Amino acid sequence: MPEIDLKSFVKRTGGNVSSPMPLGGSFAGGPGSASMGMGAAAPHQGGRGGFNAPPGSFAPAAIGVGMGRGSSGMGGSGVTGADATGGSPLVIARQRAQGVLLNLKRFVTARIGGDITQPRVPGAGGFGEGAMGGGAGGGVGGGVGGAGMGAAAGAPAFAAAIADAEAAYQMMASRYVVGDEATALHQTAAELRRRTSELKRKAPTTADKATVEIVALMFQAILAEERIPFSARVWFARLQMPVLRVAIAEPEFFGTLQHPARMLIDRMGSCVMGFDAAAISGSALEGEIRRVVQVIEQYPETGQRVFKLVFDEFVVFLNKYLTQSDSTQRVMSVAQQVEQKETMAIQYTIELRKMLNDMPVREEIREFLFKVWAEVLAIAALRYGGQDEQTVTLKRAASDLVWAASAKPNRNDRTRVIQDLPKLLQRLRQGMSLLGIVGDPQEAHIKTIGATLSDAFLSKTESIPPAQIEAMAKRLANLEDFVTDEGATDLPLDAASIELLLGVDAASIEVVPDTGTKVGEDMLAWAHDLQVGTWFMLDHNDRVNQVQFVWRSERKQLHLFASSDGRSFLIQVGRLASYLQAGLLVPAEEETLTVRATREALAKLDANPERLLN
Template sequence: MNNVNERSNLSNIVDLAERSGSIASDPRNERVGELLASVRGIGTRRLMSLMGGMFDNVDDALFDLAEKAENNAVQTQYFDGMRDVRKKRPLIERSFIDMITGAFSRLAGGHRQEHGDSQNEHRGFGGAPELSLVDESDLEESLAVTSMTSKAEGRLSHSLFAVNQRLTVICGGTKVDNADNPIGPALLTRSFGEAMNELKVEVRVKLIVLKLFERYVLNNLEPLYEEINHALIQAGVLPQLRTPGAKRSNTPTRNAAGSADAQQDQEDEQDPSMLRTKLVETLQSLLAERRQSFGYANASMGNSGPSLSPAELLGALSVLQGEVARSTVSMPAQIPADTVLSAEDVRLLKEQLVRQISHLRGEAKSYVSGADEDTIDLVSMLFEYILQDHNLPMEMQVLLARLQIPYLKASILDRRLFAHANHPARRLLDELAEAAKGWSAESDRDQRLLNKVRSVVETLLSDFDDDIEVFSQQLDDFRKFLDNTNRRAQLAEQRAAEATRGREKLQQARRRAAQEILSRIDGRELPALVNGILTRAWANYLVLTLLRHGEESKEFRVGLRFVDDFVWSVGPIHGDAERARLNQLLPLLEKSLRHGLATVAFQDGDVENLMRQLNTLYNGQLNLREEPEPTAAVVEENMPIPESMEAIATPETLSETETAKPATEADSPEVQRVRALKVGTWVEFQADSERPERAKLSWISPISGKYLFVNRRGLKVADKTLEQFAAELASGQTVVLEELPLFDRALDAIVERLRNSQTESDADNAPQPNA
């Protein structure tokens, strides 16, 4: 491209008829050679970069598929494919570029491409002879290639037509069409298919690699065509060319004509990485459509003037990055509300960038390629989403929004950022946002998390130039920070859950003890002394027995038998047999009671006082002494049961704790939504509108069904019943925060936004019926 710019004498190549005659008469014309060499240089440089990106993702894709393989044989095929692709990668890349270079040489010599020569027969790429028998796997590959080529040619028809026309001119009028273009989708796909014959892998692996070639090479050809068209315009080749109206690219839809695509979509849905890639493909298509709707390039970026190289674009961004870095360092520790950025501030970056470029170059306007402008707009929409994301507290929005320029630079340097879920820059932003989701001023009083996020932002603004490794370093450092803080938080969270679990076990034990004692009393009017012992001291003993030994234990059964015997012992005595039974039972009751009272920490003096009162009661029961039974007033006055030992076996105790209720068909939508929530989900309690609190669902009680919430330090914020939590969700007092990573949520939102914008544009441009 530099050769083209340096030769100012090429700018007089304007008239098609004149140029066609001069070049056709001398096919070895020096200018033709230089122009084709320039196009070839641009093509091979960009294609090598795209191929590198594709091969970088082959390992990940095959490894993911191997992990999900239906059996060991298929898994082995994927692993063997990984090894063979890794081993043959240099050979495939060299063979591919050699074939592209050869195609340019044939074009320069005036020879059309031969699509049906013998070397392509029976290979499944480029088509087989019409009457030959085709192997089933070759046919499958051939169909895949045909589909890939047709989709790419349809999507790129606008810019590909311009390249074909300009190549036709510089080749002396020899028509160049889609099939003849050395950098057209057809020849590129055919060349890659032939280079892939070096692989000794199963057809399913070849089809996966072909799919990746489509995603990472064919779907990213538009910047290549734009650069070539602009270089040839600079050289005076058809600068006024009017291309036919570009057809709308086919955004993914479900229709009868797209049954093959629908089948592929179903296959892709089985692999999250493929779904992400498909989303990015849709995004690129929608951005291209939007750009075509508003012209070749957005007016804000300038649609004429000298070409802007990636280095110049990055240089202008670095100047703006320095300004943002200085303003970030000067930000106060407590971020005031008036520092909040708006979506309009984010969108202004494009205008600032244009002004900065013009200033650096000393020119009124500078041309930015459509692909670069799409990247600028995409990053802008990403950070607009961040500023509107309810998942992020305002303070965190302010900090993360300052990363717009570093992420724009990273996106220009490495186009995989939006497509590759494990890209370090993407993972870093996702993890910053995930940590920020649980942040609140109350849970970060020492501002350790806020200051750490600020440190990451400042480091990226000051240190990131053109080395993506900076994001990897910051990601590792931030993960170490989170590991340290999360360990402390997990301990506190565990203690909070254990404390809540302990209280609920105690309440459950109290409830069970109360049920057992009240069912055995069964409404009888017991002496006040006996009733006090059972509902207080002995109820506490049963609670301790349940907690220590469980309800199936021998100790608990013995404790319940004491209740039965104790209640019977103070009932009416009928006849000598019952009197004899009571005489035999009293020593056992005394022994059991002394043991129980000692277990619940009665003092020896209190125990002896209680025994004396019981002795008086039983003497009256056996008619051994003519003394009236102690009245309730006397018993209460002398009862040695500590006042701190509250009555447990009461009807009120039975209603203290509600057990978890099973799901029913009658559950409201809000209750069903609560039941579906998983431990680890973050919510925001908004009852206090000025200081809303963020908390994580830490534990769901199997006893009461209550939901325990803790803050990011692991400290308890609240516990709520199922119904209470559901009512708060329904009223809006509590909001469930999104679980998807920030990048995934943002891309979904951007695609939806672009689709809605496209629909509105189509409606505005639709012909109106006559009045």
């Protein structure tokens, strides 16, 4: 395992690891802050996904959001659709997920007392043992010399107890035998429950007790998640103590969906839940999860920084891991070049229009340059390079054609056109062949161009000045310097262009291009926010496939989904947004792993509130 220098991140606090901050975090604002009023918590178990719900009812699990349509109770608002709140499914789902955290805050606040979102000063009272009973100062926060000082004195022992529990579980987990999963899971759950009870007895404050219980219940839910392969669940379970340490020191863990610890667990969970045990066991993905957990265990005092570090590393790994197969690499290469070629063709067309804007160029020549030659230049630049001799020759052909098709009142100019015409037509044929225009279609273009050139000989209109033609040629020679991404949002895409580009057999590639259907900006935003590694159910051409999102092109126009049977779906962003809107592409998981774990923990606490502090 590579060494990672995190010593600069370590922030020592004189042994007082247990922060006086209570759980719950701040909901006053910032990312993930809750603004909607949620009812009291009520037991509810979220659905597990499927195709029985109406369109738009699935929450985007890939970006850390919650339940689908119609859920209520803890974190649910009873909303029946986007129209009921005026928000998009993306916004509603985020609200529901944040509602789970809000209800957790309310539940704990009601049982601990006081404003748990406010920091407590060490040694100045707080929610320590006996504080709820009044103590020396009476009431919540009383007992400056009793509960407060007792909490401060007990913090080092509590931190040591967490470290001991973590070391003991690591030792126990190292003895698991593959093939005896049921026994191992039972032993793991029992051991974690026993350690939780010990930690609650040693917790110096009621807030710490509550934190221990909530984190334990969350990891019980994760450990019981059968869709996570056993070999991965073992490593997920080892994160309980590191997460507990972070939750105590950084109460925003319970207040925001964007905490790095949550994001890491959710991202790993969304990835592994689509694989079967055989695919995960011994794989590079399992090895990366193991490395991530071990790095976190090595740096217990760095808080969320180490979670953020390994989260970023896991995302980088995932992008490589999911695209490592030869077939996926081939599809990616083709798709990326298609996007580049189509984008360049659009931009070249824009530049050609600018160049010809003030020139007296016949409509037939304009149409040929805009619809045919712009694509020829794009594919030549992509295949050979923008400044390659072949590409430069094709660029020059565009300016030569414009000049040849302009009026020729001068006899010398007409003689020059006659002499240069065979070479010009040869370059035009070469360019069209590069684009795949051969046979009769090519001859039709040549015939139109020939007729236009003949008319130019008889025209008495003013010719285009040579200086203007030369300026156009110079601009064409450096065309790449003038193009931008502006306006290149609608890209033509079909299987034929993919086959043409690299000669790849597209039988295993299902190309799903845009159809021109208008979709809302919220749906496009949802499409752009999908996270690599997330699993979906895709209903395409009346066939349902479980697919994993494995790649997004550089300009975010093309999205690649891979199925377990080797088929790939290359979906353009507009069509992707349409499928999300119509419910033809739905996340396999309705809510993220930590949101579901929090919901299940809250359901148990709501049914048995005494266990929070007992």
